[in-house]
Amino acid sequence: MFKHLFKLIWNKKKQNFLLITEMLVSFLVLFAVFTLMMYYYNNYKKPMGFDYQDVWVINYNNSYQTKNVDSLNLYYETLRKTIKSLPHIKEITFVSGNIPFSSRTNESGLTFRGKHVQHLNNFTVEDYYQKVMNVTLLEGRWFDKEDVVGKNKSIIIDAALKEATFGKEPAVGKLLGNDDDKNKFKVVGVIQTIKKNGDYLNPGPGMYFRTDTGSFRWLDKILVKVDHGADAAFEGKLYKTMANDMKNANIEIEHLASKRTDANYFALVPMIILAIVSTFLVINVALGLFGVLWYNINKRRGEIGLRRAIGATGGAVSAQLVSESMILATLALIIGTFFAAQFPLLNVFDLPAIVYIEGILISVLFVYLLVLICSLYPGKQAAAIYPAVALHEE
Amino acid sequence: MIRLQNIEKVYRTDTVETLALNSVSLDIAKGEFLSIMGPSGCGKSTLLNIMGLLDAPSKGQIRIDDQKTEGMNDKQLAAFRNKKLGFIFQSYHLINDLQVLDNVELPLLYRDTTAKQRRELAAEALEKVGLANRLKHFPTQLSGGQRQRVAIARAIVGKPEIILADEPTGNLDSAMGNEIMEILLNLNRNDGTTIVMVTHDENMAHKTHRLVRLFDGAQVQ
Numbered sequence: 282m283f284k285h286l287f288k289l290i291w292n293k294k295k296q297n298f299l300l301i302t303e304m305l306v307s308f309l310v311l312f313a314v315f316t317l318m319m320y321y322y323n324n325y326k327k328p329m330g331f332d333y334q335d336v337w338v339i340n341y342n343n344s345y346q347t348k349n350v351d352s353l354n355l356y357y358e359t360l361r362k363t364i365k366s367l368p369h370i371k372e373i374t375f376v377s378g379n380i381p382f383s384s385r386t387n388e389s390g391l392t393f394r395g396k397h398v399q400h401l402n403n404f405t406v407e408d409y410y411q412k413v414m415n416v417t418l419l420e421g422r423w424f425d426k427e428d429v430v431g432k433n434k435s436i437i438i439d440a441a442l443k444e445a446t447f448g449k450e451p452a453v454g455k456l457l458g459n460d461d462d463k464n465k466f467k468v469v470g471v472i473q474t475i476k477k478n479g480d481y482l483n484p485g486p487g488m489y490f491r492t493d494t495g496s497f498r499w500l501d502k503i504l505v506k507v508d509h510g511a512d513a514a515f516e517g518k519l520y521k522t523m524a525n526d527m528k529n530a531n532i533e534i535e536h537l538a539s540k541r542t543d544a545n546y547f548a549l550v551p552m553i554i555l556a557i558v559s560t561f562l563v564i565n566v567a568l569g570l571f572g573v574l575w576y577n578i579n580k581r582r583g584e585i586g587l588r589r590a591i592g593a594t595g596g597a598v599s600a601q602l603v604s605e606s607m608i609l610a611t612l613a614l615i616i617g618t619f620f621a622a623q624f625p626l627l628n629v630f631d632l633p634a635i636v637y638i639e640g641i642l643i644s645v646l647f648v649y650l651l652v653l654i655c656s657l658y659p660g661k662q663a664a665a666i667y668p669a670v671a672l673h674e675e
Numbered sequence: 676m677i678r679l680q681n682i683e684k685v686y687r688t689d690t691v692e693t694l695a696l697n698s699v700s701l702d703i704a705k706g707e708f709l710s711i712m713g714p715s716g717c718g719k720s721t722l723l724n725i726m727g728l729l730d731a732p733s734k735g736q737i738r739i740d741d742q743k744t745e746g747m748n749d750k751q752l753a754a755f756r757n758k759k760l761g762f763i764f765q766s767y768h769l770i771n772d773l774q775v776l777d778n779v780e781l782p783l784l785y786r787d788t789t790a791k792q793r794r795e796l797a798a799e800a801l802e803k804v805g806l807a808n809r810l811k812h813f814p815t816q817l818s819g820g821q822r823q824r825v826a827i828a829r830a831i832v833g834k835p836e837i838i839l840a841d842e843p844t845g846n847l848d849s850a851m852g853n854e855i856m857e858i859l860l861n862l863n864r865n866d867g868t869t870i871v872m873v874t875h876d877e878n879m880a881h882k883t884h885r886l887v888r889l890f891d892g893a894q895v896q
Binding site: 282284285288289292293583584586587588589590591592593594595596597667668669672673 | 720724727729730749750753754756757758762764766768770772773777780781782784785786790829833
């Protein structure tokens with residue numbers, strides 16, 4: 282029977298071409314939507330890597346400028362003590378501008394053991410950063426005073442960079458740097474990759490450098506860990522304290538939790554737009570399929586009557602029409618999968634292959650389900666055609 | 676072979692009730708070639724559809740090959756039609772998107788047969804109607820007479836005991852009509868197939884063993 286149906290479809294290829302094209306286009310759009318959704322979902326499942334609750338960000342423009350490093354350090358250490366002495370403050374750290382959930386980035390590339398790592402995030406952090414952010418240490422240790430001395434500067438890398446450079450081997454104690462660099466960094470710790478771009482986006486690999494004596498010249502953010510009692514009144518007080526200490530500086534206080542929400546909204550917008558567009562497309566395709574199948578049944582009433590006369594049951598007629606639609610869907614999906622498979626093969630958009638494969642599988646299932654639903658009712662109607670009437674009409 | 680007892684068929688709409696067949700009783704013996712005649716709308720095709728189990732009577736009983744057909748479900752009726760009956764229609768009812776051989780194979784698709792068996796049986800049936808050289812043609816590439824011969828091949832491919840033909844020569848000129856009639860007569864004569872044929876053509880009807888006339892749904896001869 283399958284061969285018979287295939288022959289019937291093949292001999293009607295001109296009529297079926299548009300239907301296959303419609304299914305193919307819907308598959309490709311669904312593939313884009315589901316791939317994006319799976320990408321977001323896979324990222325969402327990953328641990329955040331740090332604790333953003335009760336962490337506030339103080340943005341300031343660096344107003345204190347002096348050539349004397351000691352005076353500079355004294356100024357900022359005094360500021361640290363002042364802030365830390367406030368009630369509700371648990372810990373404070375100065376950081377580079379590319380804090381989590383901000384749009385600022387500081388990226389570089391790295392060629393290590395012949396492999397090139399792109400979009401490598403560079404963070405400059407203090408020893409206090411771990412306590413403020415509660416980052417998850419996977420191997421080794423966080424920065425401490427030991428790191429001031431030593432032949433090679435210390436570096437902490439995240440799990441993504443470790444995977445890209447050392448693979449499964451332990452990284453702590455090993456040297457990391459570009460293959461042609463003489464001065465390499467010594468890895469002292471590996472932390473969980475922090476989702477700096479929000480819940481849904483891949484943060485990419487990252488490496489953390491310890492601040493040095495001149496870092497205060499360009500650091501422009503403070504992260505403070507506060508307790509649950511820190512409220513708007515305290516925020517006002519913190520602002521005044523900063524304003525008193527940093528005359529003429531622009532100061533702004535934000536909450537990491539709110540920044541995370543904003544980052545997530547920003548990431549979800551294209552997803553939502555694509556989902557709305559594809560929903561309309563799917564509705565159109567469903568109505569189109571339904572209409573074409575319905576039209577086919579009316580056009581094929583004579584054939585249906587004949588098949589019933591020569592021995593087909595109502596169920597067999599219904600099954601035939603549903604099977605024909607499913608074969609058409611299969612042809613469209615074979616072509617669609619060929620195109621979709623090029624994405625992981627050619628590493629388009631630099632997404633993990635599994636995301637594309639999941640996208641293909643879900644889209645295939647969705648198209649089959651859509652075609653099945655759209656053909657069930659027309660198939661049932663065909664089964665109900667009375668052979669004597671259908672044959673007489675012809 | 677076929678026994679119809681007091682068959683009545685009433686078509687009802689919301690406002691009108693039409694009596695298409697009025698107490699028709701008929702016995703058709705095995706190997707008989709019977710023709711049914713009558714003016715348009717007298718119930719000839721309705722009677723043939725009822726004999727072919729394509730339509731159910733409002734009243735009366737049908738026995739085919741000593742089997743009661745009342746109470747058969749859709750699956751049983753389909754299997755019965757597939758094995759016992761062959762249909763020939765005035766407008767051929769060929770599927771234009773399938774080649775001649777595939778059209779003839781159709782009834783065998785609803786049986787437990789292999790593709791090879793189907794192919795062989797279909798080729799054999801086409802040879803019988805003189806179309807062995809047209810296996811790969813599409814129906815649209817054939818003349819009316821050839822199309823009807825394909826329809827006959829399709830009707831006989833499953834070796835049914837009964838063939839029901841609804842005006843098989845109605846769309847053909849007299850020469851082609853005679854050719855088709857000759858094939859049907861041969862089938863009846865050589866294979867012993869019981870044939871019931873609805874026709875408007877007196878000449879064709881007189882070539883059969885028996886003629887039944889209907890008028891306004893009732894049997895008048």
